[in-house]
Amino acid sequence: MIVHPELRRAARHARRPLLAATLLQGAVTLSWLAQAVLLAQALAAIARGATGSLPVLLAAVLAVVAVRAGLGCAQRRTAARAGAHVRVRLRDELLAHLGRLGPAQLTTARTGAVRTTLVDGVEGVDAYVSRYLPQLIVTLAAPPLLLAAVAVIEPRALLGLVPALLLALAGPRAWDRLLARRGKEHWDTYEGLGADYLEALQGMPALRAAGAVGRTRRRLQERSAQLHRATVAKLRVSLVDTGITDLAIQAGTAAGALLACWSSVTGGTAPAGTYLVLLLAGECFRPVRDLAREWHAGYLGVSAADGLAALRTAEPAVPDTGREPAEWRRAPRLAFQDVEFRYPGADGPTLGGVTFTAEAGRTTAIVGPSGAGKSTLLGLLLRHHDPQRGRITVDGRDTAAYDLDSLRHGIAVVSQETYLFHASIADNLRLARADATDEDLERAARAAGIHDEIAALPDGYATVLGERGATLSGGQRQRLALARALLADAPVLVLDEATSAVDERREADIVRDLTAAARGRTVLVVAHRLAAVRHADRIVVLDGGRVDAVGDHRSLVAAGGLYARLAEAGRTHEKGLAA
Numbered sequence: 001m002i003v004h005p006e007l008r009r010a011a012r013h014a015r016r017p018l019l020a021a022t023l024l025q026g027a028v029t030l031s032w033l034a035q036a037v038l039l040a041q042a043l044a045a046i047a048r049g050a051t052g053s054l055p056v057l058l059a060a061v062l063a064v065v066a067v068r069a070g071l072g073c074a075q076r077r078t079a080a081r082a083g084a085h086v087r088v089r090l091r092d093e094l095l096a097h098l099g100r101l102g103p104a105q106l107t108t109a110r111t112g113a114v115r116t117t118l119v120d121g122v123e124g125v126d127a128y129v130s131r132y133l134p135q136l137i138v139t140l141a142a143p144p145l146l147l148a149a150v151a152v153i154e155p156r157a158l159l160g161l162v163p164a165l166l167l168a169l170a171g172p173r174a175w176d177r178l179l180a181r182r183g184k185e186h187w188d189t190y191e192g193l194g195a196d197y198l199e200a201l202q203g204m205p206a207l208r209a210a211g212a213v214g215r216t217r218r219r220l221q222e223r224s225a226q227l228h229r230a231t232v233a234k235l236r237v238s239l240v241d242t243g244i245t246d247l248a249i250q251a252g253t254a255a256g257a258l259l260a261c262w263s264s265v266t267g268g269t270a271p272a273g274t275y276l277v278l279l280l281a282g283e284c285f286r287p288v289r290d291l292a293r294e295w296h297a298g299y300l301g302v303s304a305a306d307g308l309a310a311l312r313t314a315e316p317a318v319p320d321t322g323r324e325p326a327e328w329r330r331a332p333r334l335a336f337q338d339v340e341f342r343y344p345g346a347d348g349p350t351l352g353g354v355t356f357t358a359e360a361g362r363t364t365a366i367v368g369p370s371g372a373g374k375s376t377l378l379g380l381l382l383r384h385h386d387p388q389r390g391r392i393t394v395d396g397r398d399t400a401a402y403d404l405d406s407l408r409h410g411i412a413v414v415s416q417e418t419y420l421f422h423a424s425i426a427d428n429l430r431l432a433r434a435d436a437t438d439e440d441l442e443r444a445a446r447a448a449g450i451h452d453e454i455a456a457l458p459d460g461y462a463t464v465l466g467e468r469g470a471t472l473s474g475g476q477r478q479r480l481a482l483a484r485a486l487l488a489d490a491p492v493l494v495l496d497e498a499t500s501a502v503d504e505r506r507e508a509d510i511v512r513d514l515t516a517a518a519r520g521r522t523v524l525v526v527a528h529r530l531a532a533v534r535h536a537d538r539i540v541v542l543d544g545g546r547v548d549a550v551g552d553h554r555s556l557v558a559a560g561g562l563y564a565r566l567a568e569a570g571r572t573h574e575k576g577l578a579a
């Protein structure tokens, strides 16, 4: 009888249907009581030899059975509706919260584990809330009423029923803590296995290339065995629970019946009363038995409750307290002022006092060696984290002053890791703008250098892409993601190695077309290959988390610093490839 606060909270999403389901469950229980009364009267009539009233009594029993069938049906429908409501609201709430948490959370949580909580955990909550909770309320309310009825007819029967009922309800509580612990262990193992499988499936090409498929299979087998052991450990405790309840039910029913028979033999109770007590003794325990059954259905919800609570209450890496809508009339100017940032738990700062501006409506490139902090800068602009010192302003206002959703909406991003969904090309593009016309899609695709390839497909823009865009090449995926970002029509466009999978010739063409298509927007580009950014209005050279130099291609090459060395290294690499 574990009532986790998270599950109580979830139940609030469907107060009314749950109340209706509980009342209907109560009515079902009352119908059993009515049936017991009628059967007791029929049995007493048979004992007396007064069979004249039997047809009426038996017809009444049949009517009660029919009514109960109807009530049961309505109860299950109402409970299913309540459960579905809880599921939808809970998933929606969790997804919205995950969206607010941003990528910072997803670098610490495993995707497979989050998926298990969102899908299986929420299913478990549905069963707990819609089936277990109504039965729990009925189980707490009905037996006292039945005991009161028995007390009126034969108080001595209570000597057997009350202790047994108390044992059936309170006995298993001694194991609640252990059961909760085992449940948590089981859930953690289950979540871990889900995450392991997802990772193995997604990383199958890498595993195959590394010849590590066999090793991974053995590791997954061991994890499955671990889950089996956790399930058995949990079942053992659960079985003790059920055993105690069953024992109490059997003993209580037998003791109640014996006491009623003894009372009848000694002339203390009339036959009708004895039959009624015999039948009511069984009815006292019916809700307890039903509760044990529903417990097994809703148990997964109890196990998942901690994980759900952790997900729902996870603190975003940045506070969303800004109220200003990011609705810039013109492309805004971006300014980084003495920005210092250290990742949580990192030894030293990743950025140590970065200052530069990206002028409104211009293209600014950020270049530098691997690990210089380029992606980190872009992450700070999008407020995946906040800097510990310094400011980042957009259109003269601190990024923290903007409403987080609208800030991120105003900045379209294409990163190295594009994400395409198992849907048509058009649907993938329209994620950026649901009301975009076919002409809009085509214009964006042309600018991103992918239109001709889409048009050559038999189904064109209606072509369904495999999961993560599996049916496209890396370069095509990137260009589609670029088209999507252009379609978003955001005043700021951020490209983080957005063309890294495209060949160098193509990259130069795309960047030229893109610059034309993005004219009027403020564009921030990070690229390894300097050829992709040499035409940028301004180039910021970052090294070891500090700005090494700022200028245009010509002046930076002339200055002969890090940029010139990077440009030289790029040229040597190109020659090497050409040779």
Ligand SMILES: Nc1ncnc2c1ncn2[C@@H]1O[C@H](COP(=O)(O)OP(=O)(O)OP(=O)(O)O)[C@@H](O)[C@H]1O
Binding pocket: 107, 343, 344, 346, 350, 368, 369, 370, 371, 372, 373, 374, 375, 376, 377
């Ligand atoms: N989530 C994180 N937690 C801790 N450290 C991180 C995290 N992300 C990046 N770093 C560290 O911050 C430093 C800068 O990383 P960043 O990705 O910003 O560099 P970059 O210049 O974009 O590199 P590249 O050109 O290779 O993409 C690196 O040393 C990296 O290890």
